[in-house]
Amino acid sequence: MIEFLFLIIATSLTIASYAWSDYGFISLITQTKPIFSKLYTLRGLMLYNRHIAEFLFVTLIISLVSIQIYFLFTKKEKINLKIIIISLTILFFAYPFLSSDIFSYLFAGKIAYVYHLNPYKTIPEAFREKDIWLSFTYWTHRNYIYGPLYLLISIIPLVILGAEKFLTVFYLTKIISGLVFILTGLVIYRITKDIKKAIYLWWVNPLVIIELLINSHNDLFMIFFFLLSILLWDNKKRFWAIFSFISSVLTKYVSAPFIILLFTKGKTREILSKVSLLLFLLFLSFKYPSFQAWYYTWIYFLIPLANLKKRSLLVIFLFQGLLILDKYYTFISSGNWGPVNQNIRILFIFLPFITSLTLITRRIKANSQKMAELNNHS
Helix, strand or coil: CHHHHHHHHHHHHHHHHHHHCCHHHHHHHHHHCHHHHHHHHHHHHHHCCHHHHHHHHHHHHHHHHHHHHHHHHCCCCCCCHHHHHHHHHHHCCCCCCCCCHHHHHHHHHHHHHCCCCCCCCCCHHHHCCCCHHHHCCCCCCCCCCCCHHHHHHHHHHHHHHCCCCHHHHHHHHHHHHHHHHHHHHHHHHHHHCCHHHHHHHHHCCHHHHHHHHHCCCCHHHHHHHHHHHHHHHHCCCHHHHHHHHHHHHHHCHHHHHHHHHHHCCHHHHHHHHHHHHHHHHHHHHHHCCCCCHHHHHHHHHCHHHHCCCHHHHHHHHHHHHHHHHHHHHHHHHHCCCCCCCHHHHHHHHHHHHHHHHHHHHHHHHHHHHHHHHHHHHC
16 A cells, blocks of 8 residues: 555656756757647646645655655565556656756766767856757856766767757666666665665655655765675675775765775674764754755765664654755745755754764663673573
Protein backbone atom coordinates (compact mmCIF):
# COMPACT_ATOMS: atom_id res chain seq x y z
CA MET A 1 0.00 0.00 0.00
CA ILE A 2 2.70 2.51 0.98
CA GLU A 3 4.62 1.74 -2.21
CA PHE A 4 1.58 2.67 -4.31
CA LEU A 5 1.22 5.89 -2.33
CA PHE A 6 4.84 6.68 -3.22
CA LEU A 7 3.98 5.99 -6.87
CA ILE A 8 1.06 8.45 -6.73
CA ILE A 9 3.22 11.12 -5.07
CA ALA A 10 6.06 10.60 -7.57
CA THR A 11 3.64 10.93 -10.49
CA SER A 12 2.01 14.03 -8.98
CA LEU A 13 5.39 15.66 -8.31
CA THR A 14 6.55 14.94 -11.85
CA ILE A 15 3.46 16.55 -13.38
CA ALA A 16 3.48 19.47 -10.93
CA SER A 17 7.15 20.21 -11.64
CA TYR A 18 6.22 21.50 -15.11
CA ALA A 19 3.94 24.10 -13.57
CA TRP A 20 7.12 25.89 -12.49
CA SER A 21 9.06 25.33 -15.73
CA ASP A 22 11.04 28.23 -17.17
CA TYR A 23 9.22 30.38 -19.75
CA GLY A 24 12.27 30.30 -22.03
CA PHE A 25 12.37 26.51 -21.82
CA ILE A 26 8.71 26.23 -22.86
CA SER A 27 9.18 28.74 -25.68
CA LEU A 28 12.08 26.78 -27.13
CA ILE A 29 10.54 23.33 -27.05
CA THR A 30 7.15 24.47 -28.40
CA GLN A 31 8.88 25.70 -31.56
CA THR A 32 9.46 22.10 -32.64
CA LYS A 33 6.95 20.29 -30.39
CA PRO A 34 3.69 22.31 -30.36
CA ILE A 35 2.09 19.73 -28.08
CA PHE A 36 4.12 21.18 -25.23
CA SER A 37 2.18 24.45 -25.52
CA LYS A 38 -0.14 22.94 -22.89
CA LEU A 39 2.63 23.77 -20.42
CA TYR A 40 1.68 27.44 -20.74
CA THR A 41 -1.73 26.56 -19.30
CA LEU A 42 -0.26 24.51 -16.47
CA ARG A 43 2.24 27.25 -15.68
CA GLY A 44 -0.52 29.85 -15.67
CA LEU A 45 -2.62 27.73 -13.32
CA MET A 46 0.09 27.82 -10.66
CA LEU A 47 1.04 31.41 -11.39
CA TYR A 48 -2.45 32.75 -10.72
CA ASN A 49 -3.40 30.28 -8.00
CA ARG A 50 -0.55 30.56 -5.55
CA HIS A 51 -2.59 29.06 -2.71
CA ILE A 52 -3.01 25.85 -4.75
CA ALA A 53 0.72 25.77 -5.52
CA GLU A 54 1.64 26.26 -1.86
CA PHE A 55 -0.76 23.58 -0.66
CA LEU A 56 0.38 21.10 -3.32
CA PHE A 57 4.10 21.61 -2.65
CA VAL A 58 3.80 21.40 1.14
CA THR A 59 1.54 18.34 0.91
CA LEU A 60 3.93 16.51 -1.43
CA ILE A 61 6.99 17.23 0.72
CA ILE A 62 5.28 16.26 3.99
CA SER A 63 4.00 13.08 2.32
CA LEU A 64 7.51 12.15 1.16
CA VAL A 65 8.96 12.76 4.62
CA SER A 66 6.18 10.62 6.13
CA ILE A 67 6.90 7.77 3.71
CA GLN A 68 10.61 7.97 4.51
CA ILE A 69 9.91 7.77 8.25
CA TYR A 70 7.50 4.88 7.65
CA PHE A 71 10.25 2.86 5.96
CA LEU A 72 12.65 3.83 8.73
CA PHE A 73 10.49 2.23 11.42
CA THR A 74 8.43 -0.39 9.62
CA LYS A 75 8.90 -4.05 10.51
CA LYS A 76 7.36 -5.04 7.20
CA GLU A 77 9.56 -7.64 5.52
CA LYS A 78 8.02 -7.78 2.05
CA ILE A 79 8.54 -4.49 0.24
CA ASN A 80 7.39 -4.02 -3.35
CA LEU A 81 10.70 -2.78 -4.67
CA LYS A 82 9.44 -2.89 -8.25
CA ILE A 83 6.87 -0.15 -7.52
CA ILE A 84 9.54 2.00 -5.87
CA ILE A 85 11.81 1.69 -8.92
CA ILE A 86 8.90 2.46 -11.28
CA SER A 87 8.13 5.56 -9.18
CA LEU A 88 11.75 6.71 -9.43
CA THR A 89 11.73 6.09 -13.17
CA ILE A 90 8.74 8.42 -13.52
CA LEU A 91 10.70 11.03 -11.56
CA PHE A 92 13.48 10.81 -14.19
CA PHE A 93 11.26 13.00 -16.36
CA ALA A 94 10.38 15.66 -13.79
CA TYR A 95 11.38 19.20 -14.69
CA PRO A 96 14.19 20.61 -12.49
CA PHE A 97 11.85 23.29 -11.17
CA LEU A 98 13.98 24.35 -8.20
CA SER A 99 17.31 24.75 -9.97
CA SER A 100 18.61 25.65 -13.42
CA ASP A 101 22.07 24.14 -12.93
CA ILE A 102 21.41 21.28 -15.37
CA PHE A 103 21.21 23.84 -18.19
CA SER A 104 24.55 25.32 -17.12
CA TYR A 105 26.11 21.85 -17.20
CA LEU A 106 24.74 21.21 -20.69
CA PHE A 107 25.85 24.58 -22.01
CA ALA A 108 29.37 24.04 -20.69
CA GLY A 109 29.37 20.75 -22.63
CA LYS A 110 28.13 22.62 -25.69
CA ILE A 111 30.94 25.19 -25.40
CA ALA A 112 33.47 22.36 -25.41
CA TYR A 113 31.87 20.01 -27.95
CA VAL A 114 30.10 22.35 -30.40
CA TYR A 115 32.09 25.57 -30.14
CA HIS A 116 35.45 23.85 -29.49
CA LEU A 117 36.34 26.28 -26.72
CA ASN A 118 37.45 25.80 -23.13
CA PRO A 119 34.50 26.40 -20.71
CA TYR A 120 37.01 26.97 -17.92
CA LYS A 121 38.10 30.09 -19.82
CA THR A 122 35.05 31.00 -21.90
CA ILE A 123 31.87 32.24 -20.21
CA PRO A 124 28.41 31.33 -21.63
CA GLU A 125 27.53 35.03 -21.94
CA ALA A 126 29.91 35.21 -24.91
CA PHE A 127 27.28 33.33 -26.94
CA ARG A 128 24.30 35.49 -25.93
CA GLU A 129 23.61 36.72 -29.46
CA LYS A 130 23.96 33.36 -31.20
CA ASP A 131 22.58 30.63 -28.93
CA ILE A 132 18.94 30.33 -27.90
CA TRP A 133 19.84 27.97 -25.01
CA LEU A 134 20.91 31.04 -23.05
CA SER A 135 17.27 32.14 -22.77
CA PHE A 136 16.91 29.71 -19.84
CA THR A 137 20.55 29.22 -18.78
CA TYR A 138 21.62 31.12 -15.68
CA TRP A 139 25.04 31.91 -14.16
CA THR A 140 26.19 32.93 -17.63
CA HIS A 141 28.84 35.38 -16.37
CA ARG A 142 31.11 32.79 -14.77
CA ASN A 143 33.40 30.09 -16.09
CA TYR A 144 32.79 26.40 -15.55
CA ILE A 145 33.70 25.59 -11.93
CA TYR A 146 33.23 21.81 -11.67
CA GLY A 147 35.53 18.86 -12.26
CA PRO A 148 36.58 17.81 -15.78
CA LEU A 149 34.97 14.38 -15.46
CA TYR A 150 31.50 15.87 -15.12
CA LEU A 151 32.21 18.07 -18.13
CA LEU A 152 32.82 14.87 -20.10
CA ILE A 153 29.59 13.37 -18.72
CA SER A 154 27.71 16.50 -19.84
CA ILE A 155 29.11 16.09 -23.35
CA ILE A 156 27.87 12.48 -23.73
CA PRO A 157 24.24 13.36 -24.65
CA LEU A 158 25.51 15.92 -27.18
CA VAL A 159 27.78 13.34 -28.79
CA ILE A 160 24.96 10.79 -29.00
CA LEU A 161 22.16 13.08 -30.17
CA GLY A 162 23.73 16.26 -31.47
CA ALA A 163 23.30 19.79 -30.16
CA GLU A 164 20.34 20.58 -32.44
CA LYS A 165 17.98 18.28 -30.55
CA PHE A 166 17.79 20.10 -27.24
CA LEU A 167 14.75 18.31 -25.83
CA THR A 168 16.14 14.82 -26.39
CA VAL A 169 19.55 15.92 -25.07
CA PHE A 170 17.84 17.30 -21.97
CA TYR A 171 15.88 14.11 -21.30
CA LEU A 172 18.83 11.83 -22.02
CA THR A 173 20.78 13.80 -19.42
CA LYS A 174 17.91 13.31 -16.99
CA ILE A 175 17.75 9.57 -17.73
CA ILE A 176 21.50 9.15 -17.19
CA SER A 177 21.21 10.94 -13.84
CA GLY A 178 18.19 8.84 -12.94
CA LEU A 179 19.98 5.58 -13.64
CA VAL A 180 22.94 6.70 -11.54
CA PHE A 181 20.48 7.63 -8.78
CA ILE A 182 19.06 4.09 -8.73
CA LEU A 183 22.57 2.60 -8.87
CA THR A 184 23.60 4.70 -5.87
CA GLY A 185 20.80 3.11 -3.87
CA LEU A 186 22.07 -0.33 -4.93
CA VAL A 187 25.58 0.60 -3.79
CA ILE A 188 24.20 1.69 -0.40
CA TYR A 189 22.40 -1.65 -0.19
CA ARG A 190 25.64 -3.53 -0.92
CA ILE A 191 27.56 -1.48 1.67
CA THR A 192 24.96 -1.75 4.44
CA LYS A 193 23.63 -5.20 3.42
CA ASP A 194 20.15 -3.90 4.25
CA ILE A 195 17.62 -3.10 1.51
CA LYS A 196 15.52 -1.01 3.90
CA LYS A 197 18.48 1.31 4.45
CA ALA A 198 18.81 1.77 0.70
CA ILE A 199 15.13 2.69 0.62
CA TYR A 200 14.90 5.16 3.50
CA LEU A 201 18.41 6.60 3.16
CA TRP A 202 18.17 7.10 -0.59
CA TRP A 203 15.32 5.93 -2.80
CA VAL A 204 12.46 7.60 -0.89
CA ASN A 205 14.55 10.36 0.68
CA PRO A 206 12.85 13.67 -0.25
CA LEU A 207 16.07 15.71 -0.05
CA VAL A 208 18.01 13.57 -2.52
CA ILE A 209 14.93 13.07 -4.70
CA ILE A 210 14.40 16.83 -5.01
CA GLU A 211 18.04 17.87 -5.32
CA LEU A 212 19.75 14.98 -7.08
CA LEU A 213 17.02 13.20 -9.04
CA ILE A 214 14.68 16.06 -10.04
CA ASN A 215 17.09 19.02 -10.01
CA SER A 216 19.89 16.76 -11.34
CA HIS A 217 22.75 18.37 -9.43
CA ASN A 218 26.12 16.86 -10.28
CA ASP A 219 26.66 16.09 -6.58
CA LEU A 220 24.85 12.84 -7.41
CA PHE A 221 27.78 11.55 -9.47
CA MET A 222 30.27 12.68 -6.83
CA ILE A 223 28.41 10.74 -4.11
CA PHE A 224 27.92 7.70 -6.37
CA PHE A 225 31.60 7.40 -7.28
CA PHE A 226 32.65 7.91 -3.65
CA LEU A 227 30.34 5.22 -2.23
CA LEU A 228 31.27 2.91 -5.10
CA SER A 229 34.94 3.34 -4.19
CA ILE A 230 34.13 2.26 -0.61
CA LEU A 231 32.29 -0.81 -1.87
CA LEU A 232 35.09 -1.74 -4.28
CA TRP A 233 37.76 -1.24 -1.61
CA ASP A 234 35.92 -3.49 0.81
CA ASN A 235 35.73 -6.14 -1.91
CA LYS A 236 39.53 -6.02 -2.40
CA LYS A 237 39.29 -4.32 -5.79
CA ARG A 238 41.84 -1.69 -4.86
CA PHE A 239 42.70 -0.34 -8.32
CA TRP A 240 39.07 0.23 -9.27
CA ALA A 241 38.33 1.65 -5.82
CA ILE A 242 41.03 4.31 -6.21
CA PHE A 243 39.89 4.94 -9.79
CA SER A 244 36.32 5.45 -8.57
CA PHE A 245 37.44 7.77 -5.78
CA ILE A 246 39.46 9.87 -8.21
CA SER A 247 36.37 9.97 -10.45
CA SER A 248 34.39 11.35 -7.50
CA VAL A 249 36.94 14.09 -6.90
CA LEU A 250 37.14 14.92 -10.61
CA THR A 251 33.36 15.31 -10.68
CA LYS A 252 33.26 17.79 -7.80
CA TYR A 253 36.15 18.37 -5.45
CA VAL A 254 34.18 18.17 -2.19
CA SER A 255 34.78 14.44 -1.71
CA ALA A 256 38.58 14.77 -1.55
CA PRO A 257 38.83 15.23 2.28
CA PHE A 258 36.93 11.98 2.86
CA ILE A 259 39.71 9.84 1.38
CA ILE A 260 40.63 8.68 4.89
CA LEU A 261 37.40 6.64 4.98
CA LEU A 262 38.60 4.63 2.00
CA PHE A 263 41.55 3.25 3.95
CA THR A 264 39.69 2.37 7.13
CA LYS A 265 37.15 -0.31 7.96
CA GLY A 266 34.90 -1.63 10.68
CA LYS A 267 34.52 0.37 13.88
CA THR A 268 37.27 2.81 12.93
CA ARG A 269 35.45 3.82 9.77
CA GLU A 270 32.14 4.01 11.64
CA ILE A 271 33.55 6.30 14.34
CA LEU A 272 35.34 8.51 11.82
CA SER A 273 32.13 8.75 9.77
CA LYS A 274 30.13 9.80 12.83
CA VAL A 275 32.68 12.40 13.91
CA SER A 276 32.94 13.74 10.34
CA LEU A 277 29.16 13.84 10.05
CA LEU A 278 28.74 15.85 13.24
CA LEU A 279 31.50 18.30 12.32
CA PHE A 280 30.09 18.65 8.83
CA LEU A 281 26.57 19.29 10.09
CA LEU A 282 27.94 21.83 12.56
CA PHE A 283 29.82 23.61 9.78
CA LEU A 284 26.74 23.70 7.53
CA SER A 285 24.56 24.85 10.40
CA PHE A 286 26.66 27.89 11.17
CA LYS A 287 26.83 28.73 7.46
CA TYR A 288 23.05 28.45 7.07
CA PRO A 289 21.27 30.01 5.18
CA SER A 290 24.07 30.97 2.77
CA PHE A 291 24.56 27.32 1.81
CA GLN A 292 22.28 25.83 -0.80
CA ALA A 293 19.92 23.00 0.11
CA TRP A 294 21.71 20.43 -2.02
CA TYR A 295 24.92 20.92 -0.02
CA TYR A 296 23.19 18.91 2.68
CA THR A 297 23.14 15.89 0.37
CA TRP A 298 26.88 15.62 1.03
CA ILE A 299 26.08 14.02 4.39
CA TYR A 300 25.32 10.87 2.39
CA PHE A 301 29.04 10.36 1.94
CA LEU A 302 28.92 9.51 5.62
CA ILE A 303 25.49 8.31 6.76
CA PRO A 304 25.64 4.89 5.01
CA LEU A 305 28.99 4.30 6.76
CA ALA A 306 28.13 5.74 10.18
CA ASN A 307 25.58 3.10 11.23
CA LEU A 308 23.39 5.67 12.97
CA LYS A 309 20.53 4.63 15.21
CA LYS A 310 16.98 5.23 14.04
CA ARG A 311 16.49 8.01 16.58
CA SER A 312 19.36 10.00 15.08
CA LEU A 313 18.13 9.35 11.55
CA LEU A 314 14.64 10.52 12.51
CA VAL A 315 16.07 13.86 13.66
CA ILE A 316 18.00 14.24 10.40
CA PHE A 317 15.01 13.29 8.22
CA LEU A 318 12.71 15.76 9.96
CA PHE A 319 15.24 18.55 9.53
CA GLN A 320 15.65 17.66 5.87
CA GLY A 321 11.95 18.17 5.32
CA LEU A 322 12.11 21.47 7.18
CA LEU A 323 15.11 22.50 5.08
CA ILE A 324 13.27 21.86 1.79
CA LEU A 325 10.22 23.82 2.91
CA ASP A 326 12.30 26.70 4.24
CA LYS A 327 14.52 27.00 1.18
CA TYR A 328 11.82 26.70 -1.48
CA TYR A 329 8.50 27.80 -0.01
CA THR A 330 9.13 31.47 -0.89
CA PHE A 331 9.72 30.57 -4.53
CA ILE A 332 6.63 28.38 -4.71
CA SER A 333 4.42 30.98 -3.05
CA SER A 334 5.70 34.05 -4.91
CA GLY A 335 7.74 32.89 -7.90
CA ASN A 336 10.74 34.83 -6.60
CA TRP A 337 13.89 33.72 -4.85
CA GLY A 338 13.47 35.83 -1.74
CA PRO A 339 15.51 35.54 1.46
CA VAL A 340 14.94 32.49 3.60
CA ASN A 341 13.62 32.73 7.13
CA GLN A 342 16.57 33.74 9.31
CA ASN A 343 14.73 32.62 12.46
CA ILE A 344 14.98 29.00 11.38
CA ARG A 345 18.77 29.12 11.51
CA ILE A 346 18.79 28.32 15.22
CA LEU A 347 17.10 24.99 14.46
CA PHE A 348 19.84 24.04 12.03
CA ILE A 349 22.48 25.02 14.56
CA PHE A 350 20.81 22.65 17.03
CA LEU A 351 20.75 19.76 14.53
CA PRO A 352 24.30 18.49 15.16
CA PHE A 353 23.87 18.98 18.89
CA ILE A 354 20.64 16.97 18.94
CA THR A 355 22.29 14.25 16.87
CA SER A 356 25.39 14.30 19.12
CA LEU A 357 23.25 14.06 22.25
CA THR A 358 21.38 11.09 20.79
CA LEU A 359 24.61 9.28 19.92
CA ILE A 360 26.21 10.02 23.30
CA THR A 361 23.08 8.92 25.17
CA ARG A 362 23.03 5.66 23.23
CA ARG A 363 26.71 5.05 23.98
CA ILE A 364 26.30 5.76 27.71
CA LYS A 365 23.28 3.46 27.87
CA ALA A 366 25.16 0.68 26.06
CA ASN A 367 28.16 1.03 28.38
CA SER A 368 25.90 0.99 31.44
CA GLN A 369 24.27 -2.23 30.26
CA LYS A 370 27.66 -3.83 29.72
CA MET A 371 28.80 -2.78 33.20
CA ALA A 372 25.60 -4.16 34.70
CA GLU A 373 26.09 -7.47 32.93
CA LEU A 374 29.71 -7.69 34.15
CA ASN A 375 28.61 -6.96 37.72
CA ASN A 376 25.93 -9.63 37.52
CA HIS A 377 28.44 -12.21 36.27
CA SER A 378 30.89 -11.29 39.00
